[in-house]
Amino acid sequence: xxxxxxxxxxxxxxxxxxxxxxxxxxxxxxxxxxxxxxxxxxxxxxxxxxxxxxxxxxxxxxxxxxxxxxxxxxxxxxxxxxxxxxxxxxxxxxxxxxxxxxxxxxxxxxxxxxxxxxxxxxxxxxxxxxxxxxxxxxxxxxxxxxxxxxxxxxxxxxxxxxxxxxxxxxxxxxxxxxxxxxxxxxxxxxxxxxxxxxxxxxxxxxxxxxxxxxxxxxxxxxxxxxxxxxxxxxxxxxxxxxxxxxxxxxxxxxxxxxxxxxxxxxxxxxxxxxxxxxxxxxxxxxxxxxxxxxxxxxxxxxxxxxxxxxxxxxxxxxxxxxxxxxxxxxxxxxxxxxxxxxxxxxxxxxxxxxxxxxxxxxxx
Amino acid sequence: xxxxxxxxxxxxxxxxxxxxxxxxxxxxxxxxxxxxxxxxxxxxxxxxxxxxxxxxxxxxxxxxxxxxxxxxxxxxxxxxxxxxxxxxxx
Numbered sequence: 001x002x003x004x005x006x007x008x009x010x011x012x013x014x015x016x017x018x019x020x021x022x023x024x025x026x027x028x029x030x031x032x033x034x035x036x037x038x039x040x041x042x043x044x045x046x047x048x049x050x051x052x053x054x055x056x057x058x059x060x061x062x063x064x065x066x067x068x069x070x071x072x073x074x075x076x077x078x079x080x081x082x083x084x085x086x087x088x089x090x091x092x093x094x095x096x097x098x099x100x101x102x103x104x105x106x107x108x109x110x111x112x113x114x115x116x117x118x119x120x121x122x123x124x125x126x127x128x129x130x131x132x133x134x135x136x137x138x139x140x141x142x143x144x145x146x147x148x149x150x151x152x153x154x155x156x157x158x159x160x161x162x163x164x165x166x167x168x169x170x171x172x173x174x175x176x177x178x179x180x181x182x183x184x185x186x187x188x189x190x191x192x193x194x195x196x197x198x199x200x201x202x203x204x205x206x207x208x209x210x211x212x213x214x215x216x217x218x219x220x221x222x223x224x225x226x227x228x229x230x231x232x233x234x235x236x237x238x239x240x241x242x243x244x245x246x247x248x249x250x251x252x253x254x255x256x257x258x259x260x261x262x263x264x265x266x267x268x269x270x271x272x273x274x275x276x277x278x279x280x281x282x283x284x285x286x287x288x289x290x291x292x293x294x295x296x297x298x299x300x301x302x303x304x305x306x307x308x309x310x311x312x313x314x315x316x317x318x319x320x321x322x323x324x325x326x327x328x329x330x331x332x333x334x335x336x337x338x339x340x341x342x343x344x345x346x347x348x349x350x351x352x353x354x355x356x357x358x359x360x361x362x363x364x
Numbered sequence: 365x366x367x368x369x370x371x372x373x374x375x376x377x378x379x380x381x382x383x384x385x386x387x388x389x390x391x392x393x394x395x396x397x398x399x400x401x402x403x404x405x406x407x408x409x410x411x412x413x414x415x416x417x418x419x420x421x422x423x424x425x426x427x428x429x430x431x432x433x434x435x436x437x438x439x440x441x442x443x444x445x446x447x448x449x450x451x452x453x454x
Contacts, residue, residue: 001393002412003370003424014441015436019439039367116418117400117418118417119400120418143416146418149400149419194414197414198421249425250422250424256404258402262403348367
């Protein structure tokens with residue numbers, strides 16, 4: 001496939017790795033923020049091909065993983081109500097809440113449906129005027145334009161039986177939170193290419209300057225990732241701390257302004273709790289007041305139950321990058337993709353699921 | 365959720381009264397899906413776009429795509445140089 005195969009050429013990957021070995025003289029710790037990039041790095045074993053001393057830490061960029069427990073509980077409570085059709089991206093269905101997951105609601109007769117796009121949820125609402133249709137709007141900046149358009153479309157067509165349960169998070173505040181942590185070891189970041197395709201990368205420029213940390217906007221194929229790591233290491237070796245763009249074919253500095261306009265119209269920036277990390281100020285999106293009628297949290301008075309996480313799960317450390325899945329006693333034994341204890345084992349973008357899928361063996 | 369995929373636009377259409385509400389059929393290596401093109405007004409039939417949850421969020425710039433590969437190909441191949449032009453065969 002064009003734009004995929006040519007960025008998977010093993011010969012060119014070897015050349016990039018040779019170049020990286022020539023450039024790297026000191027040990028450096030680099031974080032890839034996005035779970036999609038974690039997946040490629042682990043599946044292709046890129047982290048194991050890097051020169052000794054170049055360490056990749058896998059960041060919190062898995063929306064399924066960071067959606068807070070209380071929000072999953074709300075989803076489960078709403079989905080269980082009579083007359084509700086609850087729609088969601090597929091990988092949210094098995095995320096454990098305090099008392100169960102959406103699959104369990106479906107098994108008990110609830111109408112829970114997987115949709116590929118939020119517009120599918122709008123279509124379901126149009127076709128079922130006597131039912132309440134709720135869409136679980138999770139994700140980073142990549143899904144926000146789609147989720148915003150679903151709300152705009154519902155408002156435009158006067159749909160009164162459609163609402164969204166919003167749990168949107170933003171990447172730059174997460175990077176800042178990681179850099180502010182006293183035990184932070186990350187010296188450079190690969191920024192998520194598709195987030196930047198939407199938002200551009202001007203937001204990262206003050207972060208790079210203030211924390212003296214290189215940030216390289218990076219694509220998702222093996223050559224993209226190795227080149228992104230090479231560009232980051234080159235900056236670190238030269239003492240530079242700039243925002244550079246490896247993923248030039250898909251990302252412009254100002255991003256997609258039409259998509260940003262839709263996001264700004266429908267959402268406002270708000271504090272968000274990240275599962276495993278805690279509350280980060282101004283780190284997410286909530287519905288703007290003028291679209292409050294589409295807010296499922298207002299339409300359905302449900303409060304999140306807050307029983308704790310499974311005590312065996314170290315998801316918080318995994319999401320902060322301070323420990324690896326293979327450090328966890330439950331990894332691959334009590335916790336597998338079939339019977340996950342925590343969210344990072346569920347989504348294909350979760351670090352634990354990526355490790356398990358690549359056959360990495362636990363050492364705990 | 366977050367995985368974007370490049371695909372090639374096969375057809376584009378829009379309602380007569382809302383020319384901005386463009387949708388298209390996009391080919392992902394043989395799998396064809398309807399995609400909303402409202403955020404990529406510059407993308408047309410034959411272009412590659414990055415698609416997330418049914419929406420094109422970026423048009424792939426073919427010149428830049430070629431340039432990235434050219435830069436990587438320009439890195440000298442240390443192993444090939446060591447082995448010589450005959451690939452090290454005796």
